Structure formats: C-alpha cells, structure tokens
Amino acid sequence: MSTTSLAQPVKKAKKPKELNAVSPAANVIMHAVFILLCLTVLIPLWVIIVASLTPEMELIEDGYKLYAKSLTPEAYGFLFREGSIIFTAYKNTIIATLVGMALSVVSISLYAYPLSRKEFRFRRFFTFVSFFTMLFNAGVVPFYFVSRQILKIDNSIFALFLPLSFSAYWVIVMRTFYTSNVPDGVIESARIDGASEWRTFIQIVLPLAKPGLATVALFSAISIWNNFFNCMLLVDTAEHYNLQYMIYSTLSNARFLSEMATQVSSLGETIARLPTNAFRMAMAGVTMGPIILAYPFFQKYFVKGITLGAIKG
Amino acid sequence: MAKQKALNIRQRGSLRTDLAYLSMLLPGLAFMFCFNYLPMPAIIMAFKRYGLAPVPKDFPIQNRFIYSLFVENPWVGLQNFQFLIRTPSMGDYVRNTVGYNLIFMVVGTVVAVAIAIGVNELRNRLAAKFYHTVIFLPYFLSWIIASYVVYAFLSTNGIMNNLLVNFGGATIDWYRTPRYWPFILIFANVWKHSGYSSILYLSTLTGFDQEVYESAAIDGATKWQQIRYITIPLLLPMIVLLQILAVGRIFGSEFDMFYSLPNGSGPLAKVTTTIDVFVYNALRTGAQLGLPSAASFFQALVGFILVLTTNFIVRRFDADMALF
Numbered sequence: 001m002s003t004t005s006l007a008q009p010v011k012k013a014k015k016p017k018e019l020n021a022v023s024p025a026a027n028v029i030m031h032a033v034f035i036l037l038c039l040t041v042l043i044p045l046w047v048i049i050v051a052s053l054t055p056e057m058e059l060i061e062d063g064y065k066l067y068a069k070s071l072t073p074e075a076y077g078f079l080f081r082e083g084s085i086i087f088t089a090y091k092n093t094i095i096a097t098l099v100g101m102a103l104s105v106v107s108i109s110l111y112a113y114p115l116s117r118k119e120f121r122f123r124r125f126f127t128f129v130s131f132f133t134m135l136f137n138a139g140v141v142p143f144y145f146v147s148r149q150i151l152k153i154d155n156s157i158f159a160l161f162l163p164l165s166f167s168a169y170w171v172i173v174m175r176t177f178y179t180s181n182v183p184d185g186v187i188e189s190a191r192i193d194g195a196s197e198w199r200t201f202i203q204i205v206l207p208l209a210k211p212g213l214a215t216v217a218l219f220s221a222i223s224i225w226n227n228f229f230n231c232m233l234l235v236d237t238a239e240h241y242n243l244q245y246m247i248y249s250t251l252s253n254a255r256f257l258s259e260m261a262t263q264v265s266s267l268g269e270t271i272a273r274l275p276t277n278a279f280r281m282a283m284a285g286v287t288m289g290p291i292i293l294a295y296p297f298f299q300k301y302f303v304k305g306i307t308l309g310a311i312k313g
Numbered sequence: 314m315a316k317q318k319a320l321n322i323r324q325r326g327s328l329r330t331d332l333a334y335l336s337m338l339l340p341g342l343a344f345m346f347c348f349n350y351l352p353m354p355a356i357i358m359a360f361k362r363y364g365l366a367p368v369p370k371d372f373p374i375q376n377r378f379i380y381s382l383f384v385e386n387p388w389v390g391l392q393n394f395q396f397l398i399r400t401p402s403m404g405d406y407v408r409n410t411v412g413y414n415l416i417f418m419v420v421g422t423v424v425a426v427a428i429a430i431g432v433n434e435l436r437n438r439l440a441a442k443f444y445h446t447v448i449f450l451p452y453f454l455s456w457i458i459a460s461y462v463v464y465a466f467l468s469t470n471g472i473m474n475n476l477l478v479n480f481g482g483a484t485i486d487w488y489r490t491p492r493y494w495p496f497i498l499i500f501a502n503v504w505k506h507s508g509y510s511s512i513l514y515l516s517t518l519t520g521f522d523q524e525v526y527e528s529a530a531i532d533g534a535t536k537w538q539q540i541r542y543i544t545i546p547l548l549l550p551m552i553v554l555l556q557i558l559a560v561g562r563i564f565g566s567e568f569d570m571f572y573s574l575p576n577g578s579g580p581l582a583k584v585t586t587t588i589d590v591f592v593y594n595a596l597r598t599g600a601q602l603g604l605p606s607a608a609s610f611f612q613a614l615v616g617f618i619l620v621l622t623t624n625f626i627v628r629r630f631d632a633d634m635a636l637f
Contacts (some may be wrong), residue, residue: 020523020530020539022434030431037428040504041447044462047472063470103340111341115337121331126338131637133349137607140592141602142355143348148410149378151347166344197333224505226455228569233593234581244457251461285463290533291453299446302453306509307516 035112052076052281059277075278079286086283088239089246093159096242097224103218105213107166112174113201116182130168140233147234159234160242161224170216173309176203177212194309215305218298225291247283359393359610361386363602393603394611400604402583403591409571410587412494413564417502421554424507429514429548430540445515449508456569459501465496468470488578494585501574502567510555517551518544550631557627562621564588564612589614
C-alpha cells in the first residue's frame with residue numbers, strides 16, 4: 001500500500017491492484033518460492049529427456065544426471081526401429097483415446113442436456129441416476145468380474161476406453177455449462193419455430209456449447225491416455241497393452257535387473273549390451289510428449305473445466 | 314395460436330418432448346448400466362464362497378458368472394470379513410490408507426491455498442500465470458511417468474545418489490529403505506495435485522470484491538492480516554467442500570501412485586501398501602477371492618456412509634457449504 005497512489009484516483013481506477021499490492025520484499029520472496037516450485041516440475045521432465053538422449057554407456061557409468069557429456073537420439077531410433085511392441089501400444093493408445101473421446105463427448109453432452117431442461121418431467125430422477133454413481137461405487141472386484149465375465153471386454157481394445165467413456169462428474173459440469181451459457185430464450189424461440197428437441201439440440205445448443213464440449217473432450221482424452229489400471233486389470237495379451245501399462249512393466253523389469261546387476265557383477269555386462277536405460281526413458285518421453293506439447297494450447301480449457309466443476313448445480 | 318401451443322409444451326412437457334429427451338439419455342444410461350449399476354449386485358460376492366460352475370441347459374441366463382454367483386455359490390455369512398480382519402498386516406494397510414489420506418488432506422490444502430494466494434498477490438500477472446501453468450502440469454502426467462521420474466532420482470545410480478557422492482556422502486539404497494517413503498509419497502502427491510486444487514481456490518479468490526481489501530488496507534490492516542481475516546474465511550466454503558469429498562474417499566487411495574511409485578519393491582510394502590493395492594494383489598493372485606471382495610465391499614459401503622454423514626454434518630452448520 002502506498003499513499004501516493006491513494007491520491008491518484010485515475011490510476012486507482014485503472015489498476016486497483018496496485019493500491020494494495022504486496023511489499024517489494026514479499027514480492028521477491030514469492031517469486032523465489034514460485035521459481036523453486038516450478039523447478040520441481042521442470043527438472044524431473046528435463047531429467048527424463050536428458051537420460052533418453054544420453055548414450056547408454058554413459059548412463060551406466062555415470063548414472064542419471066542433469067546434463068549429458070554427449071547426446072544421441074539412438075534410443076529413439078531403437079524405439080521406432082525394433083520396438084514393434086511399442087508401436088502396437090502406441091497405436092492402441094491413440095485409437096482408444098480418439099474413440100473414447102468421441103464416445104464421451106456424445107454420451108455426456110446428450111445426457112446432460114435433458115437434465116438442464118426444466119420441462120423434462122423425469123429430470124430429477126435421471127439426475128439422481130447419474131449422481132448416485134458418484135456416491136456409491138461397487139468397487140474393483142465386481143467391476144473386474146462384470147467386465148470379464150459378463151461384458152467380456154477383457155483382452156481387447158474396448159477395455160482401454162469403454163469403462164472410462166462416461167462420467168457423471170462431467171455430466172454435472174456440462175449441465176451447468178448449458179444452463180449458464182445457452183440462453184433459455186434461444187431454445188424457446190427455436191421450439192416456437194417448430195424445431196424438434198433433437199434439432200434444437202444439434203443446431204442451436206451444440207454450437208453454443210463448444211467450449212464445454214472441448215473441455216469434456218480434453219479431460220476424457222487425458223484420462224484414457226493416462227489410464228493404467230484398467231489395462232493392468234483387464235488385459236493380459238501384449239498386443240492389446242496401452243502405453244502406460246507397457247512402460248510400467250518395462251520399468252519394473254529395469255529396476256529388478258539393475259538391482260541384480262549391482263549384486264551379481266557378471267550380469268552387468270549382459271545389461272550393458274541392451275540400451276535398456278536410455279531406451280526406457282525414451283519410452284517415457286514419447287508417452288508424456290504429446291501431453292506436454294498439447295498442454296500450453298489447451299490449458300485454458302482445463303482451467304475452465306475445473307472451475308465449472310466447482311459450481312454447484 | 315402457434316405461439317400459445319409452444320408455450321404450453323414448454324410449461325407442461327408433452328409426451329413427445331419427454332420421449333425425445335429420454336432418447337438423448339440412452340447412450341449415457343447404457344454406459345452407467347454396464348459399468349456402474351451392473352457391478353452393484355455383484356457386491357454380494359463378499360458374503361459368498363465364490364467359484365465358477367457350469368450353467369445348466371435350462372437356466373435362462375447362459376452366463377457362468379451370473380449363474381454361479383446368484384444360484385450355485387453358498388452364502389458364508391461374515392466369514393470373508395473374519396478372514397479379512399485376521400489377514401496379517403491388515404492393520405498396516407488400513408493405517409497407510411487412512412493415514413496418508415489425512416496427511417494429503419492437510420498438507421495438500423495448505424500448499425494449494427498458499428499457491429492460490431501467492432498467484433493472486435504477485436504483482437507481475439504474466440509471471441503469475443506462467444508459474445501457475447507450470448505447477449498445474451503434473452496433474453496431466455500419469456503416475457507411471459511420475460514413477461519414472463522417481464526412478465531416475467532414486468535408483469542406485471540415480472540423481473540423488475550421485476549428488477550424495479559428490480558431496481562426500483554415502484549412497485542410499487532408496488528402494489529398500491522404507492523410512493524415506495512416507496515423505497516421498499507425500500511429496501509426490503502434493504507435487505501432482507496442488508496445481509489442480511489451487512485452481513479451485515484461485516477461481517474463488519478472483520471472484521472476491523477487491524474493495525473489501527482496499528478498505529481493510531485503508532484501516533491499516535497489513536497484508537498478512539488481510540489474508541488471515543478476509544481471504545481464509547472467504548475460502549473456507551471451498552476448503553470444506555473439498556474436505557467432504559476427501560473424507561468420503563478416505564478408505565480409498567490413488568491406486569496408480571501407491572502401486573507404481575514403489576515399483577513392486579518388497580521391503581517397501583509395509584509403508585506403501587494401501588487397501589486398494591491389497592485388493593488388487595489378492596484379486597490377481599486369485600487364491601482367496603473372498604478377501605478382496607470383502608475388502609472391496611467394506612470400502613464401497615464405508616465410503617458411501619462417510620459421504621452422506623459428512624455432508625449431513627456440514628449441512629447442519631451451513632447449508633451453502635454442503636455438497637447436496
């Protein structure tokens with residue numbers, strides 16, 4: 001707070017923050033803390049990328065470091081040349097993400113719309129039907145048996161996206177989005193003009209709800225891309241693995257092997273011949289790569305989705 | 314005339330309107346039926362001795378699982394739960410689940426609120442936005458990626474050990490030393506989630522009336538006093554709401570994190586195994602399905618009761634803070 005800006009009402013109107021801003025010293029301390037926090041995010045990602053570009057022998061001799069003496073894209077080349085299993089996992093993940101994203105946008109936007117319409121007679125009942133799934137969850141064991149024994153989606157690509165396609169949470173967010181962003185008057189005038197409910201929804205409501213749809217699409221894509229549990233639970237066949245499970249299983253082997261190597265020195269030689277460490281870090285790199293590259297462009301939708309979810313409907 | 318008719322439709326809802334709306338619900342209903350409601354009857358597994366039996370030809374539903382569970386398998390009362398309680402280390406699993414959740418609630422809330430206030434107070438808006446964008450990023454990375462990061466730092470020739478050697482210390486075998494892991498797990502959890510929850514707090518903060526702060530400043534309130542007596546009380550409804558949600562999940566855990574970060578290392582099991590991890594391991598070894606089904610049933614029921622109870626209590630205090 002400074003008395004000079006108090007005397008200047010014009011400035012105050014322009015930048016109300018300045019009147020009551022934090023002291024310069026506190027400001028510097030806050031910057032320092034935030035830079036430290038940002039480093040806890042950026043350094044780990046940096047480490048993975050550096051390790052994936054470090055020659056295998058250097059990784060084995062010097063271990064993981066923040067910098068490499070020399071860089072080589074060898075691990076990435078190896079990944080795309082011989083790693084047919086990586087290719088399959090990548091393909092599965094991309095297909096599952098795209099199909100699952102489409103399914104969730106369609107099912108969620110359709111389910112949420114009638115719940116936002118006051119004239120729908122069963123609005124309360126169907127709101128409860130979806131809300132109840134957030135309150136009560138049967139648990140992993142029933143889900144496991146129903147998926148495998150009744151729905152029979154195990155050992156197929158369906159296991160990677162079908163259980164994740166619909167979410168009551170996003171139904172509530174979309175419903176809030178419709179009620180706050182699609183004016184009642186617009187829908188009413190469409191109906192007065194004789195448009196059916198489906199036509200009103202597709203031609204009038206959906207175009208107005210695009211930012212909401214984008215948010216649902218992005219969050220569902222991320223949840224399918226990052227999902228590891230359903231693959232581990234329902235998929236036993238390597239040709240249907242997704243990326244996350246694929247890289248999880250190789251990391252567990254890596255740790256096991258390197259611990260063995262420190263105990264039995266002769267094993268060290270065997271491991272040295274495989275570009276295991278850099279190769280695995282390259283796998284992590286290509287798994288998180290698309291998300292990190294897309295993140296800056298879509299960040300505002302993510303923020304929007306989270307803040308919308310916080311509004312009680 | 315036409316307008317009058319349309320208004321009537323809007324007010325009362327005609328059969329045609331309702332049918333159109335019902336047809337829109339169908340895809341969502343199909344998903345919820347398959348993955349939410351269909352598994353619900355199967356929770357009776359917790360009270361049965363499960364085993365797959367062949368279906369007789371005259372049984373109407375030709376599905377081995379449905380026939381076995383609802384017809385063939387004998388009821389065993391609470392036997393599965395008795396076995397569950399007698400499972401060695403069950404106390405550890407419950408302690409880990411509830412204990413970590415409580416710590417995450419406290420530490421996570423403090424860090425997220427601090428980040429939100431900091432981002433809100435920084436003079437340089439561009440820098441504030443940049444910081445927040447970066448801090449939010451881990452939320453979108455999987456726990457598997459996080460476990461790679463942990464591995465790069467803590468493996469025998471990882472970054473931490475290299476640093477220790479550089480500073481003249483001895484290396485630590487992190488994956489075999491349980492005492493560090495509570496801290497590693499807490500750090501990892503806060504690292505991944507504080508960006509997300511701080512967005513919720515920040516969106517509440519930016520909605521506040523700035524004049525309140527200005528008049529407080531004119532009255533001589535320091536920044537610290539403003540935070541203590543204005544910001545925190547204003548954030549309280551959001552803090553309470555998030556705690557209700559967290560209490561409802563207190564017997565659950567983020568499976569991916571507890572399963573992937575320790576990387577299956579045996580010596581760490583005592584401090585990293587939660588009920589969810591136990592359920593998964595018991596389910597996949599498949600020897601005694603009664604145990605995971607009983608544990609799973611317990612989690613589902615207690616979670617349900619906890620959400621309803623905390624919401625009820627909160628509503629008694631302040632209806633606006635309650636979830637429903």
